[in-house]
Amino acid sequence: MTVEHDVRDLSQAPGGRYRIEWAERDMPVLRQIRERFEKERPLEGVRMSACLHITTETANLMRTLQAGGADVVLTASNPLSTQDDVAASLVSHFEIPVYGIKGEDNDTYYDHIKAALDHKPQVTMDDGADLVSELHKNRTELLENVVGGTEETTTGVIRLRAMAKDGALKFPVIAVNDSMTKHLFDNRYGTGQSTIDGIIRATNVLLAGRVVVVGGYGWCSRGIANRARGLGARVIVTEIDPLKALEAVMDGFQVLPMMEAAPIGDVFVSATGDIHVFDRHHFEVMKDGAIVCNSGHFNVEINIPALQELSGQEPRRVRPFVEQYRMPDGRAINLLGEGRLINLAAAEGHPASVMDMSFANQALGAEYMLANGDNLQAQVYTIPEDVDHEIARLKLAAMGVNIDTLTTEQANYLDQWQEGT
Template sequence: MKGDIKDPNLRELGVKRILWADRQMPVLRKIRERFEKERPLEGRRMSACLHVTTETANLARTLKAGGADLVLCASNPLSTQDDVAAALTLEFGIPTYAVRGEDRDTYYAHIRAAVEHRPDVTMDDGADLVSVIHSDYPELHDQVVASMEETTTGVIRLRAMEKDGALKFPVVAVNDADCKHLFDNRYGTGQSTIDGILRATNVLLAGKVFVVAGYGWCGRGVANRARGLGARVVVTEVEPLRALEAVMDGFEVMPMAEAAKVGDLFCTLTGDIHVLRREHFEVMKDGALVANSGHFNVEIDIPALEGLAERVEKGVRPNVDGYVLADGRRIFVLGEGRLINLAAAEGHPASVMDMSFAVQALTTEWAIRNAGKLEAKVYGVPQEIDAWVARLKLETMGVAIDTLTEEQEKYLSSWEMGT
């Protein structure tokens, strides 16, 4: 058996859950039906490094339906759903290298297994796959015709590579598509992050001071949903325009040095390193809850917290570790500082991932159709893909919209007519 999964006996449960999610992904399902007929990915070897969830499984099924010879590995050690990995490998014939809770060595061994599939198309969720190819597999640099990147963090890394002249093949920033970040990042992250925090802690958010670090689309989603549950939301930012937006949206904005003193619960969503660090832990309240919903666990400086702690109480609750400081205060870290919405919950709802993965599938088709024409740089998703996905999503929701009249189209395309 190709792949590395935790338990083959989880196959049946995984199939049921994948098909349940598929019912809520009508746009992706429509693409899969077309792909089965047209086979636009025929003959392509694909490696994907993604969160192994029910929604991802339906993207993987769509890529395979299009003809891709696909291998999947996990993009986060705590985001894998073991029943989904079993179902993909054993039921749907997509070799999957992912075991929830795998250590760092296993995580990178799984990425290398995906790379050794010798792909000419890749798909990434955080740019780890692309980074390993660039660092350790120079023979693949000219073979990969395109890669798709789905996260803010990954796009940041890839743009840095492009700027330094280190990027060796074309990458499409799927994260920057409107049908992705305006919905997945905002509504998906907003709901699933709160879901993960509540599953891990079962705390009442009403009345709590909830500190949101970062006011990008993910931060906006979390801030709004926390406010909706009655929390007093404080936003921290480094970008003046985003900070101004947060103020105008009705949130308190202050530096983290001040927020650390008043917060009951903290969630980082920046894509940067050490957003919460030693000087912040030193002034936090006893019982402060610390979580991350940015891609990597580096947003919280856990080694610094370990250095301050006299002892660590592992597993206070599932996905909750307590750090006991010298003065007796406890700071609780959720999900080991990894993506809380996937570490403690199931990730984004299928209906919002329907749009993101529809964009992924269509962008993959577009990139393959343009193989050989793209340079080694970061591209945006073609606007017509965004528009098509949005139109079809509205249709599946039973929502109709207006169309421009001939007179209106003429007016918008002319300059002669004034007030």
């Protein structure tokens, strides 16, 4: 009997399973955790609702949670990020309820989140905090069931910390995004590569010799800037934080205010988590043919209503995932992926080898929350350092990399203060 679901087409399941298995080959840390979970069953009987990008890597996380005994339901965390064949395979081959269709409208997106909440979760797993937000705003009767949650991405952590500051957050959440094995690798290497992949798939442009303007210099933007430079682009970084701006300068990038970069850039990409990084006054001076896209979680970093208003007409769909807005003076500005995450809208998201560590954090974070949630406050927490280090150790071992250990003499030296020069 097929579990409850709302996916595009279950006949796509065989192809989805092949791709899930392909990704698994590059996820050795998560595989080791799944093997332990199968033996120990630390999540036995726990109802979990996950709101994540429905990709091959996420599928392997769901399999791991299921192996640990969890009763898990998955819904999409973005209307354009679902891989329909993967969703079909999770339903057909692994009997996991899935709610997600690539390109679903906003109403369907929230209907799917509501369906995931109907599961009455004891643990939430979020990417962007839409599930937690909906739970706190419209399904408060379910809050008493929740032990705690985990959050995958920068934008979600920002929202959750704002909730905690206002006293609105009603259960503890682990900020998976803030673990070193997540933001140092997933955000930098994963977002860097997958964003460039999405831009190239959507446009087929040659980045070499072009001016790429990167909004922000956080971990995601660092990765984008470095990957664009690696392909021969001239990269301009914009920032509001003097420390990050200084770091970008010292890393060899040109740093300008966005208004000065806007007339120069050929390709614009943001990954800041804030609103209107590319705004009306920027569009007014961008050159003909400018490409604008976003790699932050929500489609608010580009002021699309202002772009529409400036154009005064409906955009043309000139390629899949490319909408062209024609300005009254004849200039064309090309918006990619409806302003949503270009790496998932037009490509496949992060490579499995980096999601291996991110989703290891998710799996171990859920285990930690179940063991410790009753003793935690309704705040945002980071993954314990020993868990972070264990994930790094497992990843190194899977890569065949050995490292040194301290001798007893070295360890003792670090633990005392008496010895000097």
